[in-house]
Amino acid sequence: MTRLWHWTQVLYLLSCLLSVSWATKGNILSFENTAIVRTVELGGSLVAVTTTYAIQAVTGDTSEYIVALSEAEHGVTSWIEATLKGSVDPLQLKPLGYKHDYAAHLYSITLPQVPVKGETTSLVLETVQTKATYPWPPSSPQGGEQLLKYESDLLVISPYVTSVQRTKVRGPASIRSFTTPEGLEAFTDEPTAVQAGSVVTYGPYKNIPASANPFFAEESQKRILIHYEFNEGVLTVVKLQRAAEISHWGSNLNIENQILLRNTGPTLKGHFSRLDHQFQGHYHSAAAQSIRSVPMLLPAGINTPYYYDLIGNVSTSRFRPSRSGKSRTLQFSYLDLRPRYPLLGGWNYSFTLGWDAPLSDSAKWDAKTGRYIIGVPYWTPITGSYVEEAEVKIVLPEGATDVEVFPPFNPLTVNRTVHTSYLDTTGRPAIILTNTRITDRHTGVIYVTYKVPFTAHLKKPIAVAAATFSVFVLALAARRVDPRIHK
Ligand SMILES: *[C@@H]1O[C@H](CO)[C@@H](O)[C@H](O)[C@H]1NC(C)=O
Numbered sequence: 001m002t003r004l005w006h007w008t009q010v011l012y013l014l015s016c017l018l019s020v021s022w023a024t025k026g027n028i029l030s031f032e033n034t035a036i037v038r039t040v041e042l043g044g045s046l047v048a049v050t051t052t053y054a055i056q057a058v059t060g061d062t063s064e065y066i067v068a069l070s071e072a073e074h075g076v077t078s079w080i081e082a083t084l085k086g087s088v089d090p091l092q093l094k095p096l097g098y099k100h101d102y103a104a105h106l107y108s109i110t111l112p113q114v115p116v117k118g119e120t121t122s123l124v125l126e127t128v129q130t131k132a133t134y135p136w137p138p139s140s141p142q143g144g145e146q147l148l149k150y151e152s153d154l155l156v157i158s159p160y161v162t163s164v165q166r167t168k169v170r171g172p173a174s175i176r177s178f179t180t181p182e183g184l185e186a187f188t189d190e191p192t193a194v195q196a197g198s199v200v201t202y203g204p205y206k207n208i209p210a211s212a213n214p215f216f217a218e219e220s221q222k223r224i225l226i227h228y229e230f231n232e233g234v235l236t237v238v239k240l241q242r243a244a245e246i247s248h249w250g251s252n253l254n255i256e257n258q259i260l261l262r263n264t265g266p267t268l269k270g271h272f273s274r275l276d277h278q279f280q281g282h283y284h285s286a287a288a289q290s291i292r293s294v295p296m297l298l299p300a301g302i303n304t305p306y307y308y309d310l311i312g313n314v315s316t317s318r319f320r321p322s323r324s325g326k327s328r329t330l331q332f333s334y335l336d337l338r339p340r341y342p343l344l345g346g347w348n349y350s351f352t353l354g355w356d357a358p359l360s361d362s363a364k365w366d367a368k369t370g371r372y373i374i375g376v377p378y379w380t381p382i383t384g385s386y387v388e389e390a391e392v393k394i395v396l397p398e399g400a401t402d403v404e405v406f407p408p409f410n411p412l413t414v415n416r417t418v419h420t421s422y423l424d425t426t427g428r429p430a431i432i433l434t435n436t437r438i439t440d441r442h443t444g445v446i447y448v449t450y451k452v453p454f455t456a457h458l459k460k461p462i463a464v465a466a467a468t469f470s471v472f473v474l475a476l477a478a479r480r481v482d483p484r485i486h487k
């Protein structure tokens, strides 16, 4: 390493070595990053970031590798997963929280085994960012272009030294402008940003010291800004309220979603003209700004969904069902949902979408434990969008006991309540999970297990019988009463 170390950096390094940095044996000398490559795929509501770390075990005494996200990067990161390169099985990833000494949020990744001294491994960290882009200019006339800005840290920080790193930012269409950072002579003597088509490459930057620390954040980190064109709808689900009701009697799983959508692209400047809208429908640029259809992937094996808004039934949507459990490529039913009116920049649309499915597709009874197991999808993604606030309620059959919930990722809150509806006697136990910023990668299934005692199974027929009987008695009584007016 040719460059001189700043004395504060040396002090910092010493203080790190002296303190026991994180959980176990690992410290900032355990690994070295031989190369880091980060690829940013710009989108509308979602930005996908893939960072590949080629790491070398220096001491070979720990399987714990630490990744760091600055406060700003962490703030926009909604989903995070680590794998070994070429593998799809996620590695164990534990958030360690914000650490002042590192000026970063740390995550500990556990490698499958302790690497041998000198061994190299490739780790892939995938994140999905939300709220990382914003429309610029913030408003645009009908049929105008749709431009967005994306801001990010220039350098991938790490508690370990890095030999070389680069970042590629790929735009979906043309890139209008991008930051060319300055003051990076310490790490490079080439131009620091190069554009080729819709890709901007930053780096290579070489010989970067341990960078997850307040000193580096202050002295060497830069922010970059990319201004780009985006030709699809920028759609946000502001609120999703999903209710899944299990009925053993009807052998049915009903899922109903109340959805508030918003076009979070540039807001419409001036008035909306339907005539212009119809005319512009033939051009691509107009399609970006006014959202006419919302593509959704619904579970396989469902019956035709119902869809209504404040005014009533909406019947213009296209639905392509898929039978459950057949081929792997048809895991979803496809719905092209058409809002009642085109959704222009800043406009909201609120509607209800529900469907029924055979309970046997998602529930099983385990004879050994006497428990039912049911899987409810957390949400069914709307392509390219995320959910700002999600609430999922699972309503179990009346009398269900020993309820246990296994969500696919940590919910913000889990609450239990009792849901009472028509013909219920004691009410049905319900579980409510809430989360914020659910992305297209949050597609897991919530598993719920419970028991239903035999007597509880009988409650419904008894209630139904009682209701039928009372109707019968009333009818009988009515026949005995002579409704004619006596003379
Ligand atoms: C909406 O359509 C469904 C069938 O698709 C029908 O059963 C229901 O009565 C309709 N509701 C209204 C309010 O028109």
Ligand SMILES: *[C@@H]1O[C@H](CO)[C@@H](O)[C@H](O)[C@H]1NC(C)=O
Pocket: 262, 346, 347, 348
């Ligand atoms: C959409 O809803 C938000 C929040 O309620 C509101 O601020 C905004 O004005 C609404 N947009 C339109 C076009 O009404």
Ligand SMILES: *[C@@H]1O[C@H](CO)[C@@H](O)[C@H](O)[C@H]1NC(C)=O
Pocket: 412, 413, 414, 415
């Ligand atoms: C739900 O649970 C959380 C804790 O997990 C609690 O703070 C919140 O008040 C509860 N909400 C309701 C409506 O009970």
